[in-house]
Amino acid sequence: KAGVTQTPRYLIKTRGQQVTLSCSPISGHRSVSWYQQTPGQGLQFLFEYFSETQRNKGNFPGRFSGRQFSNSRSEMNVSTLELGDSALYLCASSLGPQRALSYNEQFFGPGTRLTVL
């Protein structure tokens, strides 16, 4: 079974530009979450999508947005890039809604390393 895939793996952009990152979840997984990893802040939750709807959002400015398609693939977009947006962006997929009496383990993709110059 193929794992979570993310494209591109590396990106270099300049301040003020925008960027779109893509994530394909594991087949059958319908929930996709995005995380930002930086040396200073560690791993921080960006947002989660399920059935093309954003169900949860972390504490990030509106420049960070995302969407999910009917095939569960997801994209995240960062507009007006800042130097501080340089990070490893990780996508994780899970089966779906996590009810109180069950769990849905998140499986992480390889990440997209974004460098903003």
Place this chain on the structure above:
Amino acid sequence: ELKVEQNPLFLSMQEGKNYTIYCNYSTTSDRLYWYRQDPGKSLESLFVLLSNGAVKQEGRLMASLDTKARLSTLHITAAVHDLSATYFCAVAYYSGAGSYQLTFGKGTKLSVIP
């Protein structure tokens, strides 16, 4: 706001020695995850702990969860160089509408020295 604290953040240990990484969290949760990350790589799931008193073991690693103390431990037995990596604990926070959000600790960078 859920806070997750890991300690130590850096750990240098000799091969063959034992050590424990601690993960404390601030609010009630009934599920906790341990991940491993190698340099430049993604996160690899190690353990999922779902209930108080849960203990799981895989090779030289053993994880436990005490939900009353809001504490999880990752114990390393007879460390080997291959265990060198950064280890993260993540606590699931129920944010409603069937959605759980993971809050991660800062990670423990483990270096095992021959």
